[in-house]
Amino acid sequence: MVPLLLTSVVVLGLVAIAIYxxxxxxxxxxxTGLLLPPDKPRGLFSDFHINQLSPPTDxxxxxxxxxxxxxFQHAIQAIEAFQKSPNRNSTAELLHAAALSDNAKTxxxxxxxxxxxxxxxxxxxxxxxxxxxxxxxxxxxLSSHTRTSGAGFVLKExxxxxxxxxxxxxxxxxxxxASS
Numbered sequence: 001m002v003p004l005l006l007t008s009v010v011v012l013g014l015v016a017i018a019i020y021x022x023x024x025x026x027x028x029x030x031x032t033g034l035l036l037p038p039d040k041p042r043g044l045f046s047d048f049h050i051n052q053l054s055p056p057t058d059x060x061x062x063x064x065x066x067x068x069x070x071x072f073q074h075a076i077q078a079i080e081a082f083q084k085s086p087n088r089n090s091t092a093e094l095l096h097a098a099a100l101s102d103n104a105k106t107x108x109x110x111x112x113x114x115x116x117x118x119x120x121x122x123x124x125x126x127x128x129x130x131x132x133x134x135x136x137x138x139x140x141x142l143s144s145h146t147r148t149s150g151a152g153f154v155l156k157e158x159x160x161x162x163x164x165x166x167x168x169x170x171x172x173x174x175x176x177x178a179s180s
Contacts, residue, residue, distance in 0.1 A: 071101050082113070086122040095134055099141035104151035107142060108158040111135055115162055128169035135162055 078097035082090040091114055098110035117123045118131060126134075139147070139159060146152050 071097075075101050075106065079110075079113075082117075086114075086117045088125055091117075091123060091126065092134060095138045096141065099138040102143050102146050104142065104146050104149060104155040107139070108151075108155045111158055111162055115165070128166040132163055132166040132170070135159060135166075 075097040078090070078094040082094040084090075094110050095107075095114065098107045101107070114123065114131065114135075118126060118128075123131075136159070139155075142152070142155075147155075
């Protein structure tokens with residue numbers, strides 16, 4: 001019985017090997033002609049050459065300068081209007097013009113200017129919550145590049161400080177009275 005078992009195992013093994021070699025593709029000269037030539041090794045940015053970058057056209061740069069000049073003039077006019085009469089309209093215009101300038105320092109200065117006027121009572125027609133909403137809403141007019149820059153980090157600190165001050169005004173803490 002054992003010799004029959006051993007013989008059947010050997011025969012099955014030989015059949016398995018025969019099937020393996022039968023299904024294995026033949027390595028002939030036909031298949032080597034169909035292979036693509038190997039690619040040349042290259043780096044991640046090998047197709048990027050600094051000298052091939054094209055400079056901006058004169059038309060684009062002049063349009064950018066005109067836009068910047070217009071935005072700058074608009075911001076100056078908004079600051080002047082705010083300083084002459086700080087009210088709801090001039091405050092909103094100032095913050096919007098500062099945000100449109102896409103300059104974090106300019107927007108931070110506008111926030112500080114509005115807060116100074118609000119503290120001294122010149123902006124009594126604004127509640128703390130309205131100012132907070134206006135500051136935070138106009139912040140999102142700035143480009144994402146400006147918001148994530150170094151100056152944007154300083155702006156976030158200024159905005160956070162303004163929000164804390166305005167939040168404290170919105171929710172003043174009441175001193176607790178202890179009864180004995």
